[in-house]
Amino acid sequence: xxxxxxxxxxxNVSKYFSYGIFGTMLFPAVDDVSLSIGGTxxxxxxxxxxxxxxxxxxxxxxxxxxxxxxxxxxxxxxxxKMRSREKKLFIKEVQPIFQDPFDTFNPVEPIxxxxxxxxxxxxxxxxxxxxxxxxxxxxxxVGLSYDDxxxxxxxxxxxxxxxxxxxxxxxxxxxxxxxxxxxxxxxDASLRINILNLFRDIKEKREISILYITxxxxxxxxxxxxxxxxxxxxxxxxxxxxxxxxKPGHPYxxxxxxxxxDHRKRDRWLSEEVEAKALEIEEFxxxxxxxxxxxxxxxxxxxxxxxxxxxxSKGHYVACWLHAKS
Amino acid sequence: MSEEVIRVEDLRAYYTMxxxxxxxxxxxxxxxxxRxxxxxxxxxxxxxxxxxxxxxxxxxxxxxxxxxxxxxxxxxxxxxxxMTSLGIxxxxxxxxxxYISFIxxxxxxxxxxxxxxxxxxxxxxxxxxxxxxxxxxxxxxxIDSLGLSRDVxxxxxxxxxxxxxxxxxxxxxxxxxxxxxxxxxxxxxLDVVNQRxxxxxxxxxxxxxxxxxxxxxxxxxxxxxxxHRIAVMYAGxxxxxxxxxxxxxKPLHPYSKALIDSIPKIGDTRIRKGLSGxxxxxxxxxxxxxxxxxxxxxxxxxxxxxxxxxxxSKGHYVACWLHAKR
Numbered sequence: 001x002x003x004x005x006x007x008x009x010x011x012n013v014s015k016y017f018s019y020g021i022f023g024t025m026l027f028p029a030v031d032d033v034s035l036s037i038g039g040t041x042x043x044x045x046x047x048x049x050x051x052x053x054x055x056x057x058x059x060x061x062x063x064x065x066x067x068x069x070x071x072x073x074x075x076x077x078x079x080x081k082m083r084s085r086e087k088k089l090f091i092k093e094v095q096p097i098f099q100d101p102f103d104t105f106n107p108v109e110p111i112x113x114x115x116x117x118x119x120x121x122x123x124x125x126x127x128x129x130x131x132x133x134x135x136x137x138x139x140x141x142v143g144l145s146y147d148d149x150x151x152x153x154x155x156x157x158x159x160x161x162x163x164x165x166x167x168x169x170x171x172x173x174x175x176x177x178x179x180x181x182x183x184x185x186x187x188d189a190s191l192r193i194n195i196l197n198l199f200r201d202i203k204e205k206r207e208i209s210i211l212y213i214t215x216x217x218x219x220x221x222x223x224x225x226x227x228x229x230x231x232x233x234x235x236x237x238x239x240x241x242x243x244x245x246x247k248p249g250h251p252y253x254x255x256x257x258x259x260x261x262d263h264r265k266r267d268r269w270l271s272e273e274v275e276a277k278a279l280e281i282e283e284f285x286x287x288x289x290x291x292x293x294x295x296x297x298x299x300x301x302x303x304x305x306x307x308x309x310x311x312x313s314k315g316h317y318v319a320c321w322l323h324a325k326s
Numbered sequence: 327m328s329e330e331v332i333r334v335e336d337l338r339a340y341y342t343m344x345x346x347x348x349x350x351x352x353x354x355x356x357x358x359x360x361r362x363x364x365x366x367x368x369x370x371x372x373x374x375x376x377x378x379x380x381x382x383x384x385x386x387x388x389x390x391x392x393x394x395x396x397x398x399x400x401x402x403x404x405x406x407x408x409m410t411s412l413g414i415x416x417x418x419x420x421x422x423x424x425y426i427s428f429i430x431x432x433x434x435x436x437x438x439x440x441x442x443x444x445x446x447x448x449x450x451x452x453x454x455x456x457x458x459x460x461x462x463x464x465x466x467x468x469i470d471s472l473g474l475s476r477d478v479x480x481x482x483x484x485x486x487x488x489x490x491x492x493x494x495x496x497x498x499x500x501x502x503x504x505x506x507x508x509x510x511x512x513x514x515x516l517d518v519v520n521q522r523x524x525x526x527x528x529x530x531x532x533x534x535x536x537x538x539x540x541x542x543x544x545x546x547x548x549x550x551x552x553x554h555r556i557a558v559m560y561a562g563x564x565x566x567x568x569x570x571x572x573x574x575x576k577p578l579h580p581y582s583k584a585l586i587d588s589i590p591k592i593g594d595t596r597i598r599k600g601l602s603g604x605x606x607x608x609x610x611x612x613x614x615x616x617x618x619x620x621x622x623x624x625x626x627x628x629x630x631x632x633x634x635x636x637x638x639s640k641g642h643y644v645a646c647w648l649h650a651k652r
Contacts, residue, residue, distance in 0.1 A: 049517030158604040188370035189544065193588045193600040215517060218547075222590035222598075245593055259518040260592055263550025263574055270526055270552060 007038025007176050007209070008061060008094060013070035015056055027284040029056040031233035032070070037061070037177055041207040043199065045220040047256075048230035057230070058181045058213045062096050092122060095170035097180040101162035104169070105154040111165050112149055118172040134172070141205075142168045142198060160191035167198065171206070178202070181213040196223050217260050221245060229253050232283045232290040235309065239316035249318030252291050289321065297322060330400055331506060331538050332359035332382060337395035337410075339374075339381045342388070343609070350608045351377040353562035354395070356635060361402075361505070364532060364539040366549030366570070368585070369559035372605060375542045376431070378559070379510050382540065383428045384409035384417045401425050401505060423454055427499035429509040434491040434516075439484035443494055447479075451501060461501070468497035471534060472527045489520035493527050500531055506538045507531075514544070525552055547589050550574055555641075558582045561605050561616035564635065568642035578644035581617050615647065623648055 015030040030053045037044055046054045059065040060072060063079050072079045074090045082090060098104055105111055115135045125131050136146045142164040154162055163183060170178055180199070184192040200223050202208050214220055220227055221241055228238040229250065237250045248254045261269065283290050289302040301321050309319040318324075334357040340348040351374040359365055369375045377390065382397050384407075397409040399421070407421050422428070430436060437446055444465065451461035469476055472493045483491050492512060499507060509528070513521040529552050532539050543549050549556055550570055557567040558579065566579040577583040581601075588600040603620040606612050612619065618628040627647050635645040 049519065160604065189546070190370060190584050190588045190601040191604075193590065193598045194602070196590075197597065197599075217518070218590045218592055221592045222595060241595075255519060257592060259522045261518075261521075261545065261548040261551055262591060263547055263570070266551040269522065270529055 007075060008036070009073045010035045010057075010061060011071050011073065013057075013060055013067045013072060015053075015060060015065060016068050017056075028233045029053045029284070030060060030067075031284075033057060033230075033233075033235055034070075035061075035228065035235070037211055038209050041203050041209050042225040043203055043210045043212055043223050044226045044228065045212045045214060045224040046228050046230055047214055047217055047220045049215060049256075051232075052230040053233040054213045054215075054230050055181055058096075058179050058211065061211060062094060062179050063090065092173050093176040095173050095175040095178050097163075097166055097170055097178060097183045099182040100186055101159060101166045102154055104166040105162070107154050110149075110151055110153055111157070111162075112146075112151070114169055115149075115165075115172060118169055122173050135168075138168045138171050139165075141171065141201075143194070144168065158191075159187050160195065163187060163195055164198070167195075167202075171202070171208075175208060177209045177211065179211045179213070182215070183212070184219065185214070185216065192219070193222075199223055217256055229256065232286075234290060234306075234319065235317075236291065236319045237317065238309070239318075243313065243316040247313075247316075249312055249316070249323055250291075250320045251295050251297060251322075289319075329361045330358050331361040332357075332540075333396075333398045333400065334358075334378070334382065335396050335398075337378070337381060337397060338393045339377050339386070339410075340391055340393050341377075342391055347609055348391075348393075350562050350611060351390075352381060353608075353611070355562075355564055357557060357564060357567070359506075359538060359540060361538055362536050363554045364529075364541065364552060366553035366556045367540065367542045367559060368544070368546045368549055368556055370544055370585075370605070372608070373559040374562040374608075375559050376510050379428075379508050379540065379542050381410055383426060383508055384412055384414070384421070385428070386410055387414070399426060399506065423450070423499075423502045423504060425504055426506040426508065427502075427504045429495055429499050429507065429512045431511045432515055433495040433512045434488040436495060437483040437491055439482060441482070442479075443481055443483060443486075444479040446483075446494075446498060447501065450498060454502060456502075464501055465497065468500050468531075469494075471530060472497055473523075473530075487520075489516055489523055492516065492520075492524055496524075496527055496531060500535065503535055504537065506540065509539065509541045511543055513548070521548070528552070546585055558585070561611060562608055563616060563645065564643075565617065565646070566642075566644045567635075568644075572639075572642050578638055578642065578649055579617075579646050580621050580623055580648070615645075 011034050013030060013033050014028050016026040017029045018026055046057060048054050060067055066080055077086055079090055105114060116131055119125055119131045119134050123134060139146055144164050149165060184195050187195060196219055199210055203210055224241050227241055227244050228235045231252055237253045248257060288304050289307050292298045292302045307319045307321045307324050309317045310324045312318050312323050334355055337352055337355045339352040340350050342348060355378060367375045386392055392410040399407040399409055447465040448458060448461055474493055478486060513524050553570050556570050556573045557564050560581050566582045577586055584601045588598055590598060601620050606616055614630045615628045615633050618624040633645045633647045633650050635643050636650045637643050638649050
């Protein structure tokens with residue numbers, strides 16, 4: 001147990017989307033997911049391939065989407081039944097960072113206007129000098145100076161600089177939790193690592209927890225304390241970075257880790273036969289384990305029943321009938 | 327590996343902008359590609375790698391213009407094609423598909439979703455003067471070779487996953503068994519498992535055809551798995567070319583080194599550092615070495631004189647004053 005209770009908690013959350021010609025059929029994009037964030041500051045990663053439901057989960061956690069089943073609690077209160085004062089605190093303390101930093105800022109408005117507004121809203125500062133001091137101090141924490149952004153619009157900064165500015169904007173709200181959906185996927189590799197290092201600094205120095213949503217396992221293993229692997233709407237494995245690396249429990253986790261390109265392991269990477277089946281909607285709708293059509297260990301039990309997420313060692317959970325008792 | 331199949335000589339391919347401004351996307355590139363090799367071209371967004379590949383294919387369309395230099399395709403039957411000046415009509419008639427094929431970015435979207443897979447093959451083959459039996463025989467051969475089920479032939483692309491559609495595009499590109507296959511980031515929209523299947527398929531095809539593959543990617547680690555040689559591009563120029571293992575083990579250019587050091591590896595959580603700054607504006611690139619504003623080793627000479635591409639050890643070339651003698 002952490003030092004303090006979780007701040008943001010998703011409890012058995014599901015979200016359904018419609019598909020088909022008239023949108024009459026439903027599939028669960030997020031299917032009965034539970035997750036706690038906060039307490040001791042940590043970086044939790046939700047990793048999975050495109051269409052696994054990770055971005056939907058981020059939107060549910062941020063209150064951008066309302067769950068169809070289950071509840072999202074912030075400091076013990078259901079975020080969809082909050083009074084306006086509580087809701088304001090939730091919005092201030094749980095800050096988003098988006099994939100494309102060019103979407104965060106209006107292209108015709110100078111970036112500093114956004115930062116000023118954020119300071120006015122959350123600090124109550126009104127003197128120009130005080131506002132600029134607050135902004136300058138946060139900018140220096142993210143590796144920018146006030147001169148880098150003074151009078152500039154988003155198109156005048158590089159993607160990396162702009163993502164730093166959007167992290168600064170989030171930090172100005174003095175959040176407890178940052179939810180970052182693919183924050184570095186549009187940034188070149190040589191700059192990406194610096195942003196990841198910045199997240200680590202933010203966690204350590206400001207004691208902010210970060211929910212990092214990514215398809216990129218190499219970066220997930222680089223900065224995370226905890227990793228959750230999602231597949232077709234469900235969390236199939238959750239554990240410390242060390243647990244997942246040293247003893248991944250789910251066949252899908254193993255396949256994902258082995259498939260990350262690494263030139264030192266080229267022979268194995270190329271020689272092993274992997275088959276990627278992807279009739280996505282069908283997989284989402286499976287009643288039993290959603291990985292059953294791809295799994296080399298699939299049994300009748302897997303088709304019939306969804307495996308529960310069971311604790312295989314302390315803090316390491318796997319949803320697979322290889323590890324659970326029926 | 328000594329016979330040349332493509333020779334790029336001092337190629338300058340620019341994008342035209344209003345007011346006689348040019349974006350110098352490919353600016354003085356020299357490159358020899360050898361028969362039977364898999365060559366990777368690596369670099370970050372805007373470095374000119376995709377433009378170079380387009381120029382090799384002869385796909386020069388407004389606003390892209392070739393202002394100097396040439397690309398020669400030297401075929402087994404001793405023909406010589408000047409790719410950048412032949413014009414698209416003549417390339418389409420006698421060169422494309424037969425001698426050289428192109429797999430574009432987002433290859434999964436190039437198939438018409440409402441035309442059966444089989445009919446894509448028949449239409450392409452007939453345009454190239456093949457009869458239907460021959461086309462179907464070759465189609466089945468490639469579908470089998472790439473690990474697809476023959477059912478896909480009668481399916482509509484819309485029924486198939488992105489990964490499967492991408493392999494069909496490889497099969498289509500291989501229809502006439504071209505001597506050269508160009509691929510422009512074909513896996514950037516795929517998850518790691520599908521990416522692995524795609525690259526394994528491409529390697530299989532290469533083993534069967536013993537043709538030449540040129541593969542452009544921003545992902546150096548991916549290129550490390552299946553290429554024989556790697557060329558690293560920065561700001562419109564090739565800064566380093568060498569055998570894949572040599573480029574990884576002893577990168578000579580500070581940019582290549584930074585790129586390799588910035589990629590996190592699973593199981594290695596050492597703090598890594600990326601680059602600072604951003605690539606130069608290619609409308610108005612700096613004199614001298616284009617990397618000097620970001621280079622930790624920059625000297626006065628780097629600011630004023632452009633380093634030549636010199637051979638430091640056998641087959642390993644670099645354009646950097648740290649390695650060039652004067």
